[in-house]
Amino acid sequence: MEGKIDTLYKGFNIIKNGGLVLAGIAVFLMMAFIVLDVLLRNVFSASFPGNYEIIQRYLMPLAVFPAIAITYSSGLMPKITMFVEKLPEKVQYIINLFLLFLEMFVMILIFYYSWKYAIQGLQSGVTFPAGGKMYPLYPVLFLVPLGFALLTIELVFNIIREFLKRPFASGTTT
Template structure:
């Protein structure tokens, strides 16, 4: 069972790494686009049409949404361990498992309704105006439920790890190389 768990989390770790790479590419693309805009405006007195809207609607979602699950898995985001670390083991374990269940339910609802919103946006052909043209936005709507879905998967791995191990753990990978901590 633990072997399958380790291999599954290893595969998921590769998916998280792809999200990290996508966010990095988006960040460098956004920086390049902004630098190009500043150069064009200051040297050639020409502004890229719709630059603000393109950064806001294309680059920002690509930079932020795929990396959320990576930040969650690395323990960067504030967690409940700051509050319950002084309590005994059973209380910590119970609170953590309850909190994970609540988070899984909430993120499942957000994934479900986010997916419905993305589908309706795709059907309607949602777009945003920039410099007199309409640019499609609906493909980026799908990043939201995909990001929340990946958070659910990470939380399920964390829930399973806390059920299998005797220790209380707030991240799945204790040693930062995407493998489960074996106690």
């Protein structure tokens, strides 16, 4: 069972790394847009039309939401389990499981409501003005539920791993 979970998790890691690459490309494009805009303004007294809006509405969400799962799994996000390390192993295990289920519940709620919002945006064809043109916003709205869906999958793998640990199943008492 543990081998199958590890194989599935390796496949999921490929998806998470893809999100990281997408976020990296978005950050690079943000830098390129900003450098281009500053260059145009200072050298040619012109500006790239809609630069700020495109960065704000497209590139910033692309830089954040696809990378949420890998950020969580790498340990960059603070976890409350850091505060329970001094407790007995059984208590740590129970608290850790409880917190994982609580986190998963919250992520599912965020996924659900952000999905509903994205669907509403798609149905109403939400757009934003940038540089005198109207650009669609609704495709970017789906990045939020996508990011939180990936984070929920990460939490499911963490819960499965915790169940496979079972520190007090061997009869140890701490």
